[in-house]
Amino acid sequence: MGMLIDGKWNDQDLRRANKNGEFNRLQASFRNQIGDDSFPAQPNRYHLFVNAGCPWAHRTILYHSVKQLSEVVSVSFTEAAIGTQGWTFGDQPEPILGALYMHDVYTKAEPDFSGRCTVPVLWDLQQNTIVNNESADIIRMFNSVFDGLPGVDSTNFYPAELAGEIDAHNNTIYPAINNGVYRCGFAQSQRAYDEAFDLLFSTLEKIDQNLNHQRFICGDVVTEADWRLFTTLVRFDVAYYGQFRCNQRRLTEFTNLWPYARDLYQQPRVARTVDFAAIKGIYYGSRPPHIIPKGPSIDFQAAHNRAALG
Ligand SMILES: N[C@@H](CCC(=O)N[C@@H](CS)C(=O)NCC(=O)O)C(=O)O
Known part of the structure; x- marks a missing residue:
């Protein structure tokens, strides 16, 4: 995969596990906020670079779609699979910065970035720099900063009265599930894998039970906690069950989580953000032998019958 060191691309697949074989995710490096003095909330000023298969980028694509930001923030997609130069934009440079690779975007912002x-x-686009590269921050911004601009949907997925509850769910779901599947997939020791696997499935089990009597994570309204869980669930059977060895149960075997995931998928403007070819491309196409599995076929459009709970 590789990384930048003092602005130079290094294509070694650098070690990502600690001495116990546990997957180590680095913190994002750019954490500015739109709405601050230096980054005003203006239309046509910001651009989003994403990959449709990546669950973290998917959060931002999903908010971009659901909040109807297409006239406000432009978007470029990298190719599905990651290669020796990291993410690429294909044979032609992408039109905004003329970047061929994602690492070009980073060095344009900071020439000696590591x-x-x-x-x-x-x-x-105005200051030619990265505002933020942390999906959790970007969706929090997209949730409200452009509200009031023409065409933008004003639904609030992080209402003040639920903020504490949403944060608490995120704090459980991120390590156990969103990052938990990676901790299974990238574990370099049996113990690290076993621990990640047990926490993943015990947490999914608990959420499955809670969803027996309520439609969404925080009750009867969709919140940020649901969207953050959704981008992992929608990849579960297609990628994590096989490629990351998260194979105690498939999503489709959970009593409530499976119809819940379909409920979210069927919310307005969500289905178009889910690109199964891109998902398979990143998880299977990025590693030798680059063979993309044909299955499984999963029907996210099937009736979910959960509206009565809400
Ligand atoms: N904290 C970041 C994590 C993003 C992330 O890890 N993205 C992956 C794609 S799924 C990536 O770009 N990996 C390339 C690499 O690690 O070199 C976020 O949530 O925005």
């Missing part, structure tokens, strides 16, 4: 060149990236 670190991994991850997606998503939110770019400021």
Whole structure:
């Protein structure tokens, strides 16, 4: 995969596990906020660089779609699979910065940048720099900063009265599930894998039970906690069950989580953000032998019958 060191691309697949074989995720490096003095909430000023298969980038694509930001923030997609140069934009440079690779975007912002060149990236077209490369921050911004601009949907997925509850769910779901599948997939020791696997499935089990009597994570309204869980669930059977060895149960075997995931998928403007070819492309196409599995076939459009709970 590789990373930038003092602005130079290093294509070694650098070690990502600690001495116990546990997967180590680095913190994102750009954490500015739209709405601050230096980054005003203006239309046509910001651009999003994403990969449709990546669950973190998917969070931002999903908010971009659901909040109807297409006239406000432009978007570029990298190719599905990651290669020796990291994420690429294909044979032609992408039109905004003329970048061929995602690492070009990072060095345009900071010529001597050191670190991994991850997606998503939110770019400021006026100051030619990265605003933020942490999906959790970007969706929090997208939730409200452009509200009031023409065409933008004003639904609030992080209402003040539920903020504490949403944060608490995120704090459980992120390590156990969102990052938990990676901790299974990238574990370099049996113990690290076993621990990640047990926490993943015990947490899914608990959420499955709670969803027996309530439609969404925080009750009868969709919140940020649901969207953050959704981008992992929608990849579960297609990628994590096989490629990351998260194979105690498939999503489709959970009593409530499976119809819940379909309920979210069928919310307005969500289905178009889910690209199963891109998902398979990143998880299977990025590693030798680059063979993309044909299955499984999963019907996210099937009736979910959960509206009565809400
Ligand atoms: N904290 C970041 C993590 C993003 C991330 O890890 N993205 C992956 C794609 S799924 C990536 O770009 N990996 C490339 C690399 O690590 O070099 C976020 O949530 O925005």
